[in-house]
Amino acid sequence: MIKIGIIGAGRIGKVHLQSITYRVKNAQVKAVADPFMNEETERFVRGMGVTEVYKDYRQILADPEIDAVLVCSSTDTHAAISIEAIQAGKHVFCEKPVDHALDKIKAVEEALTAHPGCKFQVGFNRRFDHNFAAVRKAYDEGRIGEAHVLKITSRDPEPPNPAYIKVSGGMFLDMTIHDFDMACFLTNSDVEEIYVQSAVLVDPAIGEQGDVDTAIITMKMTNGALAVIDNSRRAAYGYDQRAELFGSKGMVATANDTLSSAVISDANGVTGEKPLFFFLERYMESFSEEMRQFVDACENDGEVPVGIHAGMQAVKIGLAAKKSVEEHRPVKMAEL
């Protein structure tokens, strides 16, 4: 039984708390800390059987009974808290992105090198989605041969509010970062070069924040495959999350998930349901699965499925994407 402390009781912290309580075996959340802990949150947390509720996360790090912590605090604190936790001898599950600055991620890497027993997992939950996992499985099994072209479609149902855009690091580090990690996961490879063609087509207010809302991103992977991601901040029909991997022996492709398979045929045509609304609906089960695998790695001294290398790569690709937009040219990863 792994005892867990959760640092940060915002939306994603609560998701993990529920997953571990109801859907993950051999794990138990003992403590939750949040600097803004209020009565309502405390009631929710205690309702899940958590006995220790703190404002200061250091109380979690000081508890010798706690084996692992989940770092679900605000992004700018991920790296520092992770390093403290590593040094306190805890296993760490860190939400994505580890940080927006490469030197801070490097500092986490160094802490891990100094503590080789530490299990450190990054929260790229979509790798555990049933559809995307099936794509990778088909590739691993050799069913499509060598990877030639990967296509990822990733469109949100609605843009974030402009205030959030400012602090989010922009579309590439906030939204596309998941797709960058997915590209690496599905091709089992890193990125060598990237080129971005982007635009502001959804909302001029986004452009006024210096960000973009629509993009086509081309990448050359280190294994020779080509990859393309197309992003939009607003799809009128909802959350569009698909992937297609084309190779020397065939192609594997996925569709969106829906609430039901019901299709209505009438005078208007043959109509199925829209995709599940947004990431909490579409990826809920993947949040449980990433926790199961993290707990399993902690308990059985196994390898974590998404380590610091992946956490570093995704941010690096995001920064290269920004550079490509600024300089309007293909950018090699080696330039960063």
Add this chain to the structure above:
Amino acid sequence: MIKIGIIGAGRIGKVHLQSITYRVKNAQVKAVADPFMNEETERFVRGMGVTEVYKDYRQILADPEIDAVLVCSSTDTHAAISIEAIQAGKHVFCEKPVDHALDKIKAVEEALTAHPGCKFQVGFNRRFDHNFAAVRKAYDEGRIGEAHVLKITSRDPEPPNPAYIKVSGGMFLDMTIHDFDMACFLTNSDVEEIYVQSAVLVDPAIGEQGDVDTAIITMKMTNGALAVIDNSRRAAYGYDQRAELFGSKGMVATANDTLSSAVISDANGVTGEKPLFFFLERYMESFSEEMRQFVDACENDGEVPVGIHAGMQAVKIGLAAKKSVEEHRPVKMAEL
């Protein structure tokens, strides 16, 4: 080169004329006869390169150059004209149904026995539809093993006008007759027993004509398979023509055809096109294919793909269906 005469220049006669002219090799329509031949029809017919245009079909039968005739006249004349044509030494393609009365079909059978060299094909064009042909092919290739359950859905986009219903012989002999033949074709078997549950749900005027407009028809086939047909005279979304054959090793199923594969995703859902409107749209290519195979059988002394046995069976099943409705019980084919 097979020289053909067409008897009856109504809708289906014109369809065959166009097929042969534009889509069938090694055949040529030399003559067309219709008792109601008018100027417009004659212009159409001559526009297709037909040189002989008659009111009296006997002029076609008397032409020694003509190898084969298509009997596309009104249903009540099919059998008599077929017999005359057989006796005149012509090959015969007879539209369905051969007749509504079994003794008249039997008379055609006898004429054929007396003229063994005659190629006689019945116009069950749907056997040549790309989808249904693919079902039979999968079955013949052993891909679904032994046939266990056949399901046919057959729904029209709109009911015929009440006046037509009276002369049509009722839904089972007019509309379902195609599905009865399809059941025999897809299971490669005859019917042993039939039970019909029917209703008037589309239009009370149909009930007032003594007919039904909705039915579920269960059959036991002579090879042991079970089969079910569901019919409606009106599907709000259009012409619904599907089949599903389930067997010991698997299932083969078909969907409707549409004008294009375009699917629109928007705030209302994910919407594809309605089925092609009606039989002329859906089955146009099948009319050409049945002609190609008829011409091929005539030219190369081959076997016709749909003979008098099939023509007899379908009508017999239709009559058994009517009997099942009247007596509200399962009816064995042997009772007829």
Add this chain to the structure above:
Amino acid sequence: MIKIGIIGAGRIGKVHLQSITYRVKNAQVKAVADPFMNEETERFVRGMGVTEVYKDYRQILADPEIDAVLVCSSTDTHAAISIEAIQAGKHVFCEKPVDHALDKIKAVEEALTAHPGCKFQVGFNRRFDHNFAAVRKAYDEGRIGEAHVLKITSRDPEPPNPAYIKVSGGMFLDMTIHDFDMACFLTNSDVEEIYVQSAVLVDPAIGEQGDVDTAIITMKMTNGALAVIDNSRRAAYGYDQRAELFGSKGMVATANDTLSSAVISDANGVTGEKPLFFFLERYMESFSEEMRQFVDACENDGEVPVGIHAGMQAVKIGLAAKKSVEEHRPVKMAEL
């Protein structure tokens, strides 16, 4: 908070225990009883936080703290235990079928009449399946107009072992009973008349037990709609569970659920996944949803979604189906 006792700790009892523990709010399983309670089961049960573990279900009925019981014992004890529980003042969730004998179900009905405050729900979980619920919702919302033809396909991935067939009451009371209830649910109607065409095509051993393994079942519903169920005990491609409701304004149809939407295109064709293996995989979420609604009805004095009327109907239809096979004729429900 509803306190629950589970009577019977077999497969389905365990499913409910897990559902309530992990997926149902406002409910808690306090006690579990099973005459064959063994150490392994007790460990499993206590692992879910259950404090009371008994061999004798009467200890559950005697506990004044327990609000509701789940009757998950063997079928032949359902009715008797239900009546005892009703008389002990408990709400009752009874697994299907309530009994195979109508007079025993009638006895339960009478107990309920005598205890009008009792919430009594029957375990037809498939009504809560996301796909089938979407069909009923479309119908309720008027999107397909009046119901004309309902089609249910229900095929198991493999037949039960012959020993089970003997005690199960035969295919109609064991397997099809779910489809009978589904037919009533989806058309929001009862059955008026039924006709069965059945066969032994899967395994002669089933026939030797006096049962059938393949059937097409036609029903006339009391609201005038026609319905057809096709059953097989073995589909080579797995658990096939689909429905299609056709009405005056359109059709709503559902497909099977799969583990993922991944489709592989290669030299063999374009291949998607097989359906989820069997009822535990396909219907797991529906088991949780029926519990949520039962708990909700108990807690808020609401109406249960599946009452004793539905429990009676499904068995009655099953018995009528057997009679139709024996007498080879359509059977009116009024005959029973």
Add this chain to the structure above:
Amino acid sequence: MIKIGIIGAGRIGKVHLQSITYRVKNAQVKAVADPFMNEETERFVRGMGVTEVYKDYRQILADPEIDAVLVCSSTDTHAAISIEAIQAGKHVFCEKPVDHALDKIKAVEEALTAHPGCKFQVGFNRRFDHNFAAVRKAYDEGRIGEAHVLKITSRDPEPPNPAYIKVSGGMFLDMTIHDFDMACFLTNSDVEEIYVQSAVLVDPAIGEQGDVDTAIITMKMTNGALAVIDNSRRAAYGYDQRAELFGSKGMVATANDTLSSAVISDANGVTGEKPLFFFLERYMESFSEEMRQFVDACENDGEVPVGIHAGMQAVKIGLAAKKSVEEHRPVKMAEL
């Protein structure tokens, strides 16, 4: 009735001859010319009712009865013959590409300016494909709002032989040129800038010819939309031809065409057919439709659906694509 002369009796010339003979009203092929005219071709041509068969295309241009010519000769002669035909007062249908050199296309443009009555159509037949036409129709009808992202997938079933690659002008001018035209057609816009990421992944022999076989091509359109084309010279599952247009109000997407809709479910999964083999199978009907519209424009003095502007654009984009590969940077169309 339009009288037509066909210049070039290779594969595509024969396709047009058959289309006009069998599927296009109000048009007739009077003459066919080919410098390599042989007995077999002449027999085929005469079998279609063509009375004049020449080696020298000038005999066609000299025939005052001939209204229009189809230029189906080798690519390097397209422009010169087109100009001669324009000057001879013929309407011209010119196969794609008009030429690989922009100055030669410009010369055709000038000839057209000098002969304003001439109908000049370029053979981008895919615009007339039922699926792609449905995408454009949905866009024109405002069903997807403003165009944001266009995605075209275009993969051949097998690469051409290396000898052909040399003379073809490379993948962008030979294969992708259709996709460039499609991008302009579907967004109803021209290209402003293009970037190509390409590779040799299918066959090293293609690389040895200085060509590529796999590419992701990003474009910015003049109306602000972004577009991406992904190409491969070899898809193991066959000819993959899809498009997806995403806009402010929704998305329209198309799938591949297949021989039938039959889907087989068995122990291996749920398998549908591969796409139609190659362009002659997939686009046959579009060849007829482009002829119908060309004939219609000639007969009724209408506008041709694909004029010299489109012919020029597609080649220009192809040359820009080559430049992008050579210089490894985004290239503006204005640079050419």
